[in-house]
Amino acid sequence: MKTITRFSLLVTWLIALGGAHAENIAVMGATIYTMAGAPLKDGVILLRDGKITALGPKASVKIPEGYRILQAAVVTPGLIDAHATVGLSGLLNQAQDQDMLEKSSAVQPELRALDAYNAKDPLVRWVRSYGVTTVNTGHAPAALISGQTMIVKTFGRTADEDVINPAAMTAVTLGRNGLTNAEGGPAASKSPGNRSKAVAMLRAELIKAQEYAKKREAKDESKRPARDLKTETLLRALAGVQPLLITANRQQDIISALRLAQEFNLKIVLDGCADAPMVLAQIKASGFPVIVHPTMQRSYEDMENLSVETAGKLQAAGIPIALQSSYEAYVPKTRVVLFEAAVAAAHGLGFEAALASITSGAAQLLGIADRTGSLVVGKDADLALYDGDPFEYTSHCTGTIVGGIVFADGAH
Amino acid sequence: MLNRPLLCLAALLGLTASVNAQEKPQVFTGAQIIPISGAPIARGVLVVAGGKIIAVGAADKIAIPADAEIHDVTGKVLMPGLVDSHSHIGSGSGGDGSGPIQPETRVLDSLDARDASIQKARAGGITTVNVMPGSGHLISGQTLYLKLREARTVDDLLIKLPDGTNAGGLKMANGTNSMRGANGFPGTRAKSAALVRAEYIKAQEYRDKIKRANGDAEKLPPRDLALEKMSEVLAGQRIVQNHTHRHDDILTVLRLAQEFGFKVVLHHVSEGWRVAPEIAAAQAPCSVIMIDSPGGKLETKDADWRTPAILEQAGVLVGFHTDDPICDSRRFLRSAALAVRAGMTRQGALAAVTIANAKILGLDARVGSLEPGKDADFIVLSADPLSVYAHIEQTWVEGTKVFDLSRPADHLYAVGGAGAGDSRRAQLCCFTSAGDLIANANNGGEQ
Secondary structure, eight states: HHHHHHHHHHHHHHHHHHHHHHHOOEEEEEEESSSHHHSEEEEEEEEEEEEEEEEEEEOOOOOOOEEEEEEEEEEEOOOEEEEEEETOOOOOGGGGGHHHHHHHSSSTTTTTGGGTOEEEEEHHHHTTTTTTTEEEESSSSTTTEEEEEEHHHOOOOOOOOHHEEEEEEEEEESSGGGSTSSSTOOTTOOOOHHHHHHHHHHHHHHHHHHHHHHHHHHHHGGGGGOOOOOOOOHHHHHSSSSSEEEESSSSHHHHHHHHHHHHHTTEEEEEEEETTGGHHHHHHTTOEEEEOOOOOOOOOOOGGTTTTTTHHHHTTTOOEEEEEBBBOOSSSOOOOOHHHHHIIIIIIIHHHHHHTTTTHHHHHHOOOTTTSOOHHHHHHHOEEEESTTTTTOOEEEEEEETTTEEEOOOOO | OOHHHHHHHHHHHHHHHHHHHHSSOEESSEEOOOOSSSBBBTEEEEEEEEEEEEEEEGGOOOOOTOOOOEETTTOOEEEOOEEEEEEEEEEEOOOOOOOSBBBTTTTTOOOOOOHHHHHHHHHHEEEEEOOOOOSSSSEEOOOEEOOOOOOOHHHHHHHOOOTTTTOOOOEEEEGGGGOOOTTOOOOOHHHHHHHHHHHHHHHHHHHHHHHHHHTTTSSSSSOOOOHHHHHHHHTSSSSSEEOOHHHHHHHHHHHHHHHHHHOOOEETTTTGGGHHHHHHHHHEEEEOOOOOOOSSSSTTTTTTTTTTHHHHHTTTEEEEOOOTSOOOOGHHHHHHHHHTTTTOOHHHHHHHTTHHHHHHOOOTTTTTSTTTTTOOEEESSOOOTTTTOOOOEEEETTTTEEETTSHHHHHHHHHBBBTTTTTOOSSSSGGHHHHHHHHHHHTTSOO
């Protein structure tokens, strides 16, 4: 018995190792949603060295000798989860695998996702098994500034090998979840105890960062301030290179986020936005994109007004959106963005826009559209294969390809 | 804008419609009917009257009563109202923090019949539901089986058994949730089982004392609310609904059920796939939860969507539950669809949200399938029940429509949005809100 288990473990390990390189692959799809133009019927995609090298109708693409051939009813770009905590909030939900929230202080922008991401957590493999190839993951929306996010491919190797943007965004939470008396919030910190204090604290931090930037320009080197990780992170937000990801669900919190952005000329990304239908015009006028709450998230407290139709309403208003799995404190320990998009598709968003919200649209929002999110020659070989409509509950993901590496953990 | 004659007219229309719903036979034509008790009928007819199903079958085989009100539901799918064997809608409660064994507590004494979660369950097509106390106790109280009729109070929702008592089970739990390690709560699994065994032995003695007293008031033991209910369990009159995740905890439940001879249903059953033959041998039904990912608590780290298929193949009676708010009542059919994705038969999965759950609650003589004589509980869907694109358009309980997606107030509860967390503004007859009346009058009254 023991020998068999050991042997099968060894085999699994060898297969895992053997598969861990980009192959030359021809993917044949009855329907290929390239997300860059109309869907392709009976098409072929060639993958080499982790990139898409050719794509077109079966008749026009010659499959070179020696290519591994994969077939699927439906092929989509690898899915992108625009906001998650996988890799930081582990499957077991025990102290040793929960790194999405440091409770010692309410304001900790210096915390990097890269220093906590566990590429081997089973939940990374779990989301990958449904077609997810890229995740914007990091610190949870559960403190005023909980830390940073990173954009990572779901290879499951190491954080450093898999990362594509180590400092993507900085997570800010307005509303009840960002307060110290919120359940699971940073108990060690007395403030913010209410909404006004939260915004006052954010403004003070941003002003401090502006002052720091000025002082850093001082001609006399001795007068320049010492390096400060916290302020450096906020400076990147002020410079527009690492935007604030502001989770705001109540309409007054959404408006506060917009007010803050205007005062400091910030580029922000709105997150959650359960009350968005009440302030559509303001969001639209701001030009900021929204990473909409998971459609199946539970509706209580700040999320009380959430709706499965919100994504569709934002899309109809011309506001750029993406969907997300967000953070779950209990069960399910992670949501799967494919399922969240499916429910949105059935409630006003429609198939193509729902698919865009977890592929091309998400890539644009995250600033990674030059390499993933659509099936175009030269982009990363990130693909998801399905045996039917990807959104149907009874379809299966039959394979996920990340950077040319095939992960087929069975029909999921 | 708001004029009195219009309001009166609307009230009259509403009242008339609801009275008609009770008296005239209602006939539903044109839909694909999935009766569960038999093969799907491509273009079926359903006849209901007096809150019961009168006839169901193919269009050419069913006589339509002359005075019937006809509902043309061509192109829709019609199936039995869903039965949820484990839910927490209505903000009910059971035992408190004072101790691990509190069978005397009743959900009955805590349920808010107007809680938004109840209307959301109607929007999800749920017509019969087992509302349970939580799982933080070894024995946390008496559960309540409800019909989701339009309701002002909990009394409007109750299911009365032939002896006049309210239908319900007894909630038990093992594993870590009840292992609080203080206040008399167990700290280990062995202690958990020992405490439960001791309680059942007490109940046996209580039962025997009553039997020996043979009606002699002098010899009767003092009434004990807890042991009374435990005695019902021992007599097989009350089913134990037992929260359990790990395979060893599942086996412990089966061991205790065998020792004391009680009827038990296993709930959640995250590791059921590991002990399917044992569950089948014990003939214990399972009410399985389908969660979007494993983990979140240690006991569910090996939860697997293949569990329903594996149990089904082993011959176990399988139902699903929402555990609302863990899973949303409005997505209950999704559990069945995900089980099919993971290998369960379509037939088994549809049964698992209807007749299997009816059996799990001991209510299969009344609900769970479309058969003459059963309660007229059914739903009308826009498409196949296992499709993500299907919308539940109507929910009927005992011949009365309790949810209609085309009514703005109901639509709100179905999809969410501002106000969907508020208590139900009940709509029928005597407690319709002014706003609904106006909308109703503008639409020409109820269909």
